[in-house]
Amino acid sequence: MSGTAPKIPVSTLVVIHDPDLNVLLLERADRPGFWQSVTGSQDPGETLEQTAVREVMEETGLDARSHRLVDWNLSNIYEIYPIWRHRYAPGTTHNTEHVFGLTVTARSPVRLAPQEHLASMWLPWQEAAAKVFSPTNRHAIEMLPQRLGMRP
Template sequence: MAYKRPESVLVVVYSDQHQVLLLQRKDDPEFWQSVTGTLEDGETPAMTAFREVKEELGIDLSDDPMAIIDCHTVNQFAIRPRWRYRYPPNTYSNTEYVFCTQISQSATIILTEHLALEWLSKQQAIERAWSPSNRRAIEAFVPEPKS
């Protein structure tokens, strides 16, 4: 098995209705998250963000280089002990680059790596997202509805 690189992206997906898309992991149904994925050799974080949206949601945004926004936020977090075997020995932390994108709630989403999806209010998504970095990204980068 090839080890995963301890660098990943987090792509917060929200709609024009200010709903946040969360995905339920297959390997841990209690774990709800935004789109995530590991950087592959030769990829920049932005390239990974576009690839992961396409792989996880079946939505190709590559025609518009501005479709996914770099939030200029980089997180460091401890890799969950149950997942450390996927990384090189003695690798305990991951670097995560944060992005966001807006899509229509009516867009056809094809789940390939998750059990389920839900569109939630910003507050519901903050409460449901498993990882602290995902919760902080939703709080910081999903716009509030205009009054």
């Protein structure tokens, strides 16, 4: 791992959306064509909410504290893709992901972290769900109307 501490196999997934259920997606720099919501590993000593706030700021430039951030009390355990396992302690194969929703008032402009993402786009929730590569991300986006008390 060349001098960096292994990542903690606990992460947050933050579905950023506007009131009309348009969802912000980011294209991974290390895997062009792979689109996702904001996601990232917990740092030592952080609460899950602090991880979500930090990752949103790092990946989009948005301050989650000035919008409506909601812990969905939903977690997913998934197998870490083999191409990314080197980032974790030897033998770590699974990650626990905690889902949050972040409602922004409008399609906010974002400031990407170029080492992490190549592009961003806002899509209606159905299109966003179809575009993401991660099944847990897809499921979270598909839950969005229900989470907000709407009919899909």
